[in-house]
Amino acid sequence: MxxxxxxxxxxxxxxxxxxxxxxxxxxxxxxxxxxxxxxxxxxxxxxxxxxRTMANHERAANTDQAEMVLSKATIRAADHFGLSHTALSEILGLSEPSISRMRKGQYLLKRGRKEFELAQMFVRTFRSLDAITGGDDASAQSWLLAENSALQARPIDLMKTIRGLVATANYVDSRRATI
Known part of the structure; x- marks a missing residue:
């Protein structure tokens, strides 16, 4: 290139x-x-x-809200990418039943846990790719499944490891901000 x-x-x-x-x-x-x-x-x-002061109570409520928002955003991003429960569970390191419960709102990603951080990186990847493709889900799905010469693998395969998820997120971030 x-x-x-x-x-x-x-x-x-x-x-x-x-x-x-x-x-x-x-x-x-x-x-x-x-x-x-x-x-x-x-x-x-x-x-x-x-x-338990009012500030601590508000902080706890904000944490609960952040967990709920990230859980929903993760499910929506997976839907836009067309990912199965299996694929999302491999990316986040959760079981498929946990992904199913998260979809139903019965499981929230907990702040301070590894899956919370991985979900943040996953949503960051989605947001950057969504901006690059102009919201075209078919283009985003095609990009995820195609071999990428710069990443030297398919992005969907890379995202199943922490190092690969970070590399993919950094790559799409850098492509989004080209001058």
Whole structure:
């Protein structure tokens, strides 16, 4: 491909994008920790007090809502991609019955667990690919099932491993933001 800058087999734009994203995530994590610590010191609210404050209750409600939203978004993305319960279970590392219960709203992805993080990456991949294809599900499905020379495999096969899911997400992110 003429639009890819390769240096020793590495797409330099993808490498720069990934490095920038890692630095940004580190900075955002540091800001979150500083705000949390300063907020606890200034308001005299420490976790060891055991009191359930209104802020803690709201935080718990927001966590529940995030779990519900991500669970629904994951199912919808899988539907747009035309993935079976088996394929989605292999991507997220869940059992097929768990995927079935998630579809019915009886199972939510839990924050802090590996499947939650994998679902975030899966939805990120969907959003980027959806933007690239202009919302055309048939094009997205075709791309997932076709051999990709840049990724050196079919994206649907790569997404079944953590490394492959991250590589696929980074690849579609880099293609979405080409200049």
């Amino acid at each position: 003429a639009d890819v800058f390769l240096q020793g087999g590495i797409d330099l734009r993808l490498a720069a994008f990934t490095a920038g994203r890692v630095i940004l995530e580190g900075v955002l994590t540091a800001i979150f920790l500083i705000r949390t610590i300063c907020g606890n010191i200034c308001s005299n609210k420490f976790p060891q007090t055991g009191r």
